[in-house]
Amino acid sequence: MTFKLPEFTPPDFNQSFLKNAPNCTTIEVIKDGVAPKNFHAMSIYPEYFKVDGKWLLPAQSRMDCVPVVKNNTIIEIIEFRNLHVGDKVVVGRTEDASEGIYMYTKGFKSENKINDTFAFRTGRSRETAFSKDYDQLYERLKHDRDNGHIVWVLGPAVIFDHDTRNALSSLVENGYVHALMAGNAMATHDLEGGYLGTALGQDIYTQASQPNGHYNHLELINEVRRSGSIENFISEGKVKDGVIKKCVEKNIPIVLAGSIRDDGPLPPVYGNAYEAQDAMRAQTRKATTVICLATTLHTIATGNMTPSYTIVDNKIRPVYIYNVDIAEFAVNKLGDRGSLEVTTIVTNVQDFMVHLKNNLI
Structure with missing residues (x-):
């Protein structure tokens, strides 16, 4: 078997819902270690944030942490305890681009896609062949x-x-x-x-x-x-x-x-x-x-x-x-x-x- 890393296919940002999406909204931290209300929390998947008309992807991410916009050019993912006064935290609880936040789950094609509605042994247990x-x-x-x-x-x-x-x-x-x-x-x-x-x-x-x-x-x-x-x-x-x-x-x-x-x-x-x-x-x-x-x-x-x-x-x-x-x-x-x-x-x-x-x- 020859190993090859799967290619990442980014979103098509010319799609109208992405092209016409607003910039994400940020609110500054006013107390160290405390995020503003309605903060956005990260998932494990790639999430893009629209800043000054451009969709930005954090270089490093972490679930259950908050995105912070730095210099309007990069997104850093910060633990709550590491937030500082003045940090610009992205707020919004949607992930469909309607608030300038887009969670993207289709970047890597699945090798094991099952089209059948019903199939046996799709879970993983002691009976699974590994x-x-x-x-x-x-x-x-x-x-x-x-x-x-x-x-x-x-x-x-x-x-x-x-x-x-x-x-x-x-x-x-x-x-x-x-x-x-x-x-x-x-x-x-x-x-x-x-x-x-x-x-x-x-x-x-x-x-x-x-x-x-x-x-x-x-x-x-x-x-x-x-x-x-x-x-x-x-x-x-x-x-x-x-x-x-x-x-x-x-x-x-x-x-x-x-x-x-x-x-x-x-x-x-x-x-x-x-x-x-x-x-x-x-x-x-x-x-x-x-x-x-x-x-x-x-x-x-x-x-x-x-x-x-x-x-x-x-x-x-x-x-x-x-x-x-x-x-x-x-x-x-x-x-x-x-x-x-x-x-x-x-x-x-x-x-x-x-x-x-x-x-x-």
């Missing part, structure tokens, strides 16, 4: 390794298995990981595996519980905190292998968002949720493919801040999001939160990772 999804993912990752930004969002299940952990480490080594986002647990147990050969006290290969193994992750966290940073701890030669070690060696950004239940935590874990969100947002702004594995809350957070498109080399291209989990509930949850442009695969992450490694390396 062979085509895997084949497409292999080709997209090969393309984006050198032409995009591949972001991985990981739960700790990814490193509880010897083969899975090695598979992901190999993908890091071979350039298929450009950023890693997770919580304290994933990084802790991966480093525990490289330091003590266990994950949450169980042998990383046999899963046999070790004597006093419940201390192991705490010992690991304590030692990393003693060293001052993950990088220092690794440089001391105390970590034999693992995903985090590979990322550090390759200078790959690692964003660890904290939780109310964290042990320790590791030194780089963000305790402030909004700082964590900003750090995650820095990676999703650049993302071309996002792969979320066995972590429902991190997946929803990432999916909600990742638009359906991005602009690379002045070309509009889709952002591909994959959500992989053994539970149908987990993969369907992201769609329930507004991120419709996502491919879901119902399987355990161990099989998923080994498939990827075997077909990419």
Whole structure:
């Protein structure tokens, strides 16, 4: 299979309803962090705004944030908490161009359009055949390794298995990981595996519980905190292998968002949720493919801040999001939160990772 990015077809702005549409209306912010009444909130889809007679598309977008007109030439998408007095926020709740706001959902042609009114197995579940999804993912990752930004969002299940952990480490080594986002647990147990050969006290290969193994992750966290940073701890030669070690060696950004239940935590874990969100947002702004594995809350957070498109080399291209989990509930949850442009695969992450490694390396 030869991978080719789908062409983006922009709207025909000569259509009368677009040509004759009014300019969008803006109202200035009068209190930091507070949008004006009737503010417009973004979706995941490309949205155009008419300013001085020209339709402008934001270069970067984010669902549930507000569009701000800058110098009448660009549209920036801003989180409510980052609004400042004087920002010109677009107001209006329609998306049909009647208020100078146009949401456009037909830029990329669907490869799987179904014309039948009734058809079997159009949903995605444990009965779905995912062979085509895997084949497409292999080709997209090969393309984006050198032409995009591949972001991985990981739960700790990814490193509880010897083969899975090695598979992901190999993908890091071979350039298929450009950023890693997770919580304290994933990084802790991966480093525990490289330091003590266990994950949450169980042998990383046999899963046999070790004597006093419940201390192991705490010992690991304590030692990393003693060293001052993950990088220092690794440089001391105390970590034999693992995903985090590979990322550090390759200078790959690692964003660890904290939780109310964290042990320790590791030194780089963000305790402030909004700082964590900003750090995650820095990676999703650049993302071309996002792969979320066995972590429902991190997946929803990432999916909600990742638009359906991005602009690379002045070309509009889709952002591909994959959500992989053994539970149908987990993969369907992201769609329930507004991120419709996502491919879901119902399987355990161990099989998923080994498939990827075997077909990419």
